[in-house]
Amino acid sequence: MEQFGFFILLLDATLRVSVPLVLAAIAGLFSERSGIVDIGLEGKMLGGAFAAAAASYVCSERLAAAGLEGLLPAAAWVGLAAAVSWSVLLALLHGVASIRYHGNQIVSGVAINILMSGLTVLLGIAWFSQGGRTPQLPPGGRFRPVVWPGAEAVAEVPILGHLYSELLSGHNVLVYLAFLAVPLAFWVVYRTRFGLRLRAVGENPEAVDTAGISVAGMRYRAVIVCGALCGVAGAYLSTAQSAAFIKDMTAGKGFIALAALVFGKWRPVPTLLACLLFGFLDAVAARLQGSFDLEATTPLVRALVDAAPFVIEALPYALVVLLLAGFVGRAIAPKASGIPYVKSG
């Protein structure tokens, strides 16, 4: 029973860790399915994280000054809105560079990553003078866990009660949003006219153009969706999982999300599973390290357990390399991905 409880907590951690990956990967899916390669997921997430933390802090300060503590939860939503807007702006920047001006999409994406890594710290120092950090948010100004009805009551019920109270209940609203985004993305991409056209511009833009649909228009819409989802991921990092922005706090999550997207072969459900796998490994690594009495074991076992977290950290990238090298099935990117569409005369 104790082991079951431990396992549930492990899955619980998996969900928490996977959320930014899921959101960013689905964001990337929309962009890449339309033919725009997006290596700037990391930068957009980072920008979103900063915008969310800065806006919710300023907003909660104002509310507290006006004596409206009751309205504090609104600050978190203001932060979310700021994150989404800022990230969408960045996505449009990438869009203009790669759609309007047929620029190199990798260069533009990398530029966004570098820009955000520097600009967030610069603005942070200028506005809050805390070495590029934003001040800590008050508890009310963040996304707090939502306890589902009856979670307390059934917590003692074996297995099912455990599942309900630990795994399903007690996350913040952005977690549920992230996991709703996946079936929604599936439905949009495969079951709607927008989705059909989205896939078509990513595979064969000439055909779409011939059918009288604007390729540029479709691609702009795709990068906007991508920006919005990256913004939510950023807000999750700085206003739900922690309570402030710290420089470079995304710590490579955008790239892991990209790896998950490739691993999931640009399809929503396999991408979700890849994100969950990476999240699960991360959660296991945190629990592996330093939890055994290693003095009694051999030096080799000790070295292996010591190294495990760092091997697991590198695993997403290693897996993608293996996949792209053709060892594990095949990953075929959308055919027109990365190629600017130039209307032929």
Add this chain to the structure above:
Amino acid sequence: MKRILFAAGMALLLVAAVGAEEIKPAVVFDMGGKFDKSFNEGIYNGVEKFRMETGIEYGEFEVTNEAQREQALRNFARRGYNPIIAVGFGQAPALDKVAAEFPDTSFSIIDMVVDQPNVQSIVFKEHEGSFLVGMIAALASETGKVGFVGGMDIPLIRRFACGYEQGVMFVNSDAQVYQNMTGTTPAAWNDPVKGAELAKSQFDRGADIVFAAAGGTGLGVLQAAADGGKLSIGVDSNQNYLHPGSVLTSMLKRVDVAAYDVFKTAMDDTWEAGIKDLGLAEDGVGWALDENNDSLITDEMAARVEAARAAIVAGEMSVHDYMASNSCAY
């Protein structure tokens, strides 16, 4: 006679001029910046105190990437700043180079040893301070399980972990200490999300107190403890105020005193190169008790910790130093 008087007058003037000789100090902060609420902020508080007391302005620079360290140190030295404080172990290779180029400039490095004739290396016996907060953790823990979250996996952080573990075991030899390191690159100092997750993983395993020695990452650890209704232990500066009632205590590294002393001794012309190893006996390390945590620390706890501190200072007890043997076998 006139001549003698004149000579005496000149000599007096000269002495007065020497006595009032103004120093032109500088400090190069490490990554994380001077308001990191931790290590760098401690230095900042120390040099600010010096500025307030003496009115002497100091040059400062906050490095934001590896390459800037050497540039910043060399720029200050070239512009005649003296003494110059290099903050953090990461500056050691840069300082080693620059100190050799400017043999007449006095440099002090904090947290690392650089073997140059014009460098003063200030290091702390972190294991002694960590031992005391380990004792406090064990005394306050209800589950007998406590955690440690380190930043980048380097011997210095292992030294914190090892001292902490010894302190815990000293109070309760059946206790369990979970140890997690955030990563192996400097990014591990700035990953509060990972820090929070590591802390939660320790709480899931039954820990009810976690000690963070992880720079900016530690803020995530403290936050996770406050969110989860557990206790945390801060590091370097007094972090008790960050989450009053949730931060059990802080392992103090008096980098503020060290930085202040560098400027002060340089002004009094008593600055000396060499290694300064500051432990409990020198008040270089300690634990924090203030209005934010006095409800968490009982008199009995404080008495036991103070007794251990006195024993260590008196040399009746010693804490094993991880860096002496590169292992935590004690």
